[in-house]
Amino acid sequence: MNAKEVFLKHQSQISKNPICLEVSHAKGIYIYDKKNKKYIDLVAGVSACTLGHSNKKINQSIKAQLEKYTHVMVYGEFIQKPQVKLAKKLADNLPKKLNCSYFVNSGTEAIEGAIKLAKRTTNKSEIIFCKNSYHGSTHGSLSFMGNEERKSNYRPLLPGGKMIRFNSLLDLKSIDKNTAAVIIELVQSGSGFKVASKIWVKKIKELCKKFGAILIFDEIQTCYGRTGKLFGFQKYKITPDIICIAKGMGGGMPIGCFISSNKIMSNLKEKPILGHITTFGGHPINCIASLKTLEILLETNLITEINSKEKLFRKLLNHKKIKKINGTGLMLGVEFENEIICDRVIKKCRKNGLLTFYFLFEKNSMRISPPLTITKKEIQKSCQIIINSINECL
Ligand SMILES: Cc1ncc(COP(=O)(O)O)c(C=O)c1O
Missing domain, CATH: 3.90.1150.10 (Aspartate Aminotransferase, domain 1)
Structure with a gap:
């Protein structure tokens, strides 16, 4: 064969x-x-x-890390230089509200983590998502995909999802005291790269603040410079409560991450402990590749x-x-x-x-x-x- x-x-x-x-x-x-x-x-x-x-530079850094160690422990127990350096570099280049990273294996896992965190933080479960949104293919992310044809044969999915139209100011009336989180892409990855309007994003931010909802930006595809800013939200001058990144952050290696404040992230520590568990999340080889990618982006005019x-x-x-x-x-x-x-x-x-x-x-x-x-x-x-x-x- x-x-x-x-x-x-x-x-x-x-x-x-x-x-x-x-x-x-x-x-x-x-x-x-x-x-x-x-x-x-x-x-x-x-x-x-x-x-x-x-x-070449990413490959060299991977090779150097290979000689030191690869997987040593599940996420969150040992101090591993590649993770620590990446977390610091991200924090240095993000607003203070986004100073705490949780490294996972993929984009969809970052979304899963973010949704869980939003529920833990607000004690609510209703998630607002957009028509034609794509957040990943696991059951949780799929629940908030804005395309019924792709979802229907997998039901029942997570309850509590409410769909609104992308860029519709009218539909924002769906955000209310029951909303745990609003999750949006700033550039819709599945719908031919439609861009979120500034006024719409601003209004969502205001409503999330008013009703104590968590604002999640899915920047899995827009992160690491692709839109012309290191992160897409920098074009909007609006900081979300949680940002999810993946894809381009690995420079070709598989890594994802959800990022929030220390305060919000601390909800994963107790009641019950181990709020999100991953064996390979933050794998040192992938973190070193991500770190090198970020360093190169920051050092050059790319x-x-x-x-x-x-x-x-x-x-x-x-x-x-x-x-x-x-x-x-x-x-x-x-x-x-x-x-x-x-x-x-x-x-x-x-x-x-x-x-x-x-x-x-x-x-x-x-x-x-x-x-x-x-x-x-x-x-x-x-x-x-x-x-x-x-x-x-x-
Ligand atoms: C905006 C967005 N969110 C989430 C995902 C899911 O990422 P992954 O395929 O790494 O699970 C993707 C992947 O295409 C994406 O573009």
Whole structure:
């Protein structure tokens, strides 16, 4: 059996037509297949490979940590330098209200932790979430996904969820004294990167304050510079009570984190103790990779350059078949007239050596979320391939 046959037979499949690109190696913004065909990667492991593939500095720091120790104890008992340094670096670059990190394994686990923490803190259980939101695929996160089709066969899910429309000021009347938490994405990851309006986020913050509800920002995809700020909320000048991060924070390694204040986090310590438990959360290899990613982002101009890179994409992706470009920073959703053309373009791009991808709920749009290290020249080349691919599809 070759690798493809094993993949299809012995690995669980989650769609009928997986891409089946057989990866040989990856470097920078490029992925190479087994025939050494080179692809520009505008997906970056779905916004995860912040500094590109096989980043030398991240690899070096991983290797150095490997020589010291890997897993030694479940989360929260031993003092491990990679965790400590990462927690400090995060606290140094976040508002005081967000000075306490809990490291987990993935985005969805960060959401689970945040929801549990909101319940413990408020002694309430009603969670407000948005239509077309995506917060992860485990049962808790799934309960607050704003798409019934994806949820219905998994019911019963967690009770207490109340759905509102994204950016609807009218629907904010749902926030009241029963609300434990409001969870929002500042850029909706599943709906083609629709951006939350400033006035809407501000109003939510006010209402959470009024009714003693916890405001949770799901920054799992917007963190670590992707929007042009280290964290997306910095564009809004609004600090949530809990922020969830993952994906890009690992620089290609699996890590997630929910962050709040010491005061709120202390609710996980008692009644009962061990409010959230994880064996591998805060794994030293993943924390060191995250720390190195963060250090590089802070030491270079990568984040400040995002704005001009976004502008270049927007300028060069000018074609009559492109209806509009949603999103912000290096998370852009290219919207076509319909899903047929969108699907064709994605496939044609792949044939032409460029990887882009679909969105969960927005079928007319194509994702652009490259490593933040992509250069202007590489953006020009990418846009040329996309435009050529659209023309070939007509
Ligand atoms: C906004 C958002 N929240 C949560 C998740 C879930 O993260 P993970 O796949 O690491 O569980 C994702 C993943 O796509 C996401 O984009």
